[in-house]
Amino acid sequence: MTEQGVRWTADQVLALAPDAASRKAGSKLGAAGPWTGAGSSDEGAVWGVCKGSGSTPYRTVVDIADPDGPAYRCSCPSRKFPCKHALGLLLLWAAGDAVVPVGPVPDWAAQWREGREGRREQAASVPSGGATADPEAARRRAERRAERVTAGALELEQRLADLLRAGLATADGAGYGLWEETAARMVDAQAPGLAARVRELGAIPASGPGWPVRLLEECALLHLLDRGWLGRERLPDGLAATVRSRIGLPATPVGPPVRDQWLVLAQYDTVDPKLTTRRIWLYGTGSERTALILSYGAAGRSPEIALPVGAALDAEVSGYPGAHPLRVALGEQFAPAAPSAVRPPGGTTEQAAARYGDALRRDPWLDSVPVTLDRVVPVPDGDSWQLADADGDTALPLTPAARSRSGLWRLVALSGGAPVKVFGECGHQGFHPLTAWPEGRGEAVRLA
Template sequence: MTQQGVRWTVDQVLALAPDASSRKAGSKLGVAGPWSETGSSGEGAVWGLCKGSGSKPYQTLIDIAGVTGNTGIAGVTATAGPADGAGPADGAGPAYKCSCPSRKFPCKHALGLLLLWAGADGTVPDGEPPEWAEEWLASRRKRAEVKRSSQAAPPASADPEAARRRAEKRAERVTAGVTELEQRLSDLLRSGTASAEQAGYGLWEETAARMVDAQAPGLAARVRELGSIPSSGPGWPVRLLEECALLHLLDQGWLHRDALPSGLAATVRARVGLPARPEGPPLRDRWLVLAQYDTADSKLTTRRVWLYGTDSGRTALLLSYGAAGRAPALALPVGLALDAELTGYPGARQLRADLGEQFGAPAPTAERPPGVRTDEAAARYGEALRHDPWLESWPVTLSEVIPAQADGAWQLADAGGGSALPVTPAAASGPGLWRLVALSGGAPLTVFGECGHQGFTPLTAWPRDAEETVPLW
């Protein structure tokens, strides 16, 4: 925010926390007691000194506006090393610097300072940044200017023939892996699904390793998912056959990719695991940050950030990655709008995009995505499946829905009666559902989330006649 009278809400600040422990620790520091020499500037910087366990207070600084330009993939920015303790180095959203030893971005001190600033009670007054803060801010803006200049320069010439040969060699490896996978699926069906339960997870892990050797990580991930289905509860043979059918369809899509429409062929390549780059002209818009949440496995943490273009009406997805146990660098405050450029990835109805140049700090907006009834939400997911049969869910905003229970299961029902969408089992067992129920209090509200074959996962809510955006994750 470049206007000092505009502050974020507590929910918007806490939505930036990399995990629950950081959220709790940051909340404890969101009071004036441990802070001194705090301030904020019209250029979007907030700073302060936080008393810690040592003799010297921690120097904490947030560049709320961030800087224009970004690096890495899918909106991921580089992370500075422990020498300067900075968060995202050159771009995606707010950036953080703290002299504490934490490897989390933002750390608890940055969260506490943002909470203090969000209070707008005069505890963080307007002013000019101190020398230690100004040096870091000037350095960031200088790097951004250098990056913009380098991006404007014509790219260095590459050897297209060498690139073509590398692509062909990888395609040959993927084809060999797909052919082997097809044979293993045939063997499974020939011997019966009972053999999958007897073989255990080792069979699938071995097959997944073969797909990694074939440079098809997307296939490897889907094969590993097959290993968790046998003995997973009643009806597992049906679920196993369904997933095998989707895997077979993906194999056939790869083997016949030259005969597919260009958009579907790009989707097949992405699902197999081939790298892709954003392409086409960038789209500048005021992008409302709809939701942000993380999923993790033993090797990787994946952050998904949903955006809605208030002028274009387009919904886009930013992906960011972090090593296991470490939050990704990209973090945007839910409920605010970002004036920025996005460039989409190839593929049929592809939602994934790359965050490009930003033209200001995230700021409040009264714009909201238009909502639909629950039956229309299911229809939109079905339409998306026509273009991407492997799609697990589709982003949609529900208008005028009420969380309710039916036969012991939670659902979101149209306020006027008629249809309803079941809440996914994972969402129904989490704290976000109870927050949604409390927000509703039996009254209709607007909910953004993901609609898929298991139901609807609510991510963000807007109570009726209220401007506040409430993240549920």
């Protein structure tokens, strides 16, 4: 990035923030006031010393040229990556040379970068453990896990049958404890995917009018997943891989890696008490392929991979197996991510709905598909909102989650009644906008 003489925008810096609180705190530190000795190098290092609440200022350094993505080091006690000081420093750097001039790297920042490089070279020189692993032992472990999952699936089938036999109305009086106990049994069976879906069932009776219909639909999908696992030997390879993934079994990328200029379409996190999941959507400008990177962080820690929305990345990705393959693993990166004026091609709202329907034929458990809409206008629809085609008479409703977030108002403000290009996820609850571009020229605006 610095080698090309291009700096990130403030939006691209804030896209790296692990949460909204970090974005707000980092923005406050994006001014020169609390910083001393800030600087940058042509090799991709940015550093500075920030005055904090204690007597000792915090030393912050960021390696923006790291092949695995931006790397951060700060002497503050925060457990978030990047911390607010790293975000503030990058915002300062994004403002230009007058604020963060190019100069020699101080010893404390240089030592950190050299240490990272040494550890990376050492790791690369160690032979992979896979070559010495016992394949027979691995096969036996896989068989034992499959047996546990099968036992869990059979138990879940019995519980679903008991629920239907007693009537769905009993689910409202049973409370959440019944579902939590069943989910715990699925965890014991080493089927985390089944456990997650069971927990979702527990919240449906309290979800408002019409909940029995929604509960029956989700029970049917859970039953279908159970039967898919129990009859997996008779399924086509792609569908069998999808079932294993939905059950929660680990998978490895298959096939040769694909090198492309990958446009970062969107990035957002979902958080539960034990895990933070980061979803990063990419679009290959050469392969015309949309891909998803999943990155995870333990409770209280941000996932390792972070990419600025609107940037392009020259890198390889390897796909995971499945009937509707979207997920990829990020491989070798040949250059740091850099701002890009490229936009993904889009379609109409009618085409988006058809795409989701086609994907459901291959993966009936799919909640949504990635879609780019061209020339749509956000318009109110009673108490809700929808995206209407500017050149047609069709529209897509926004999801309840999208209507309750500030991103909706950013989208409305960006549009101002004029057509915009919007990327998001289209599913059975509607369309969830994640990124938007104004008509003509303009940078990507993050909505989530």
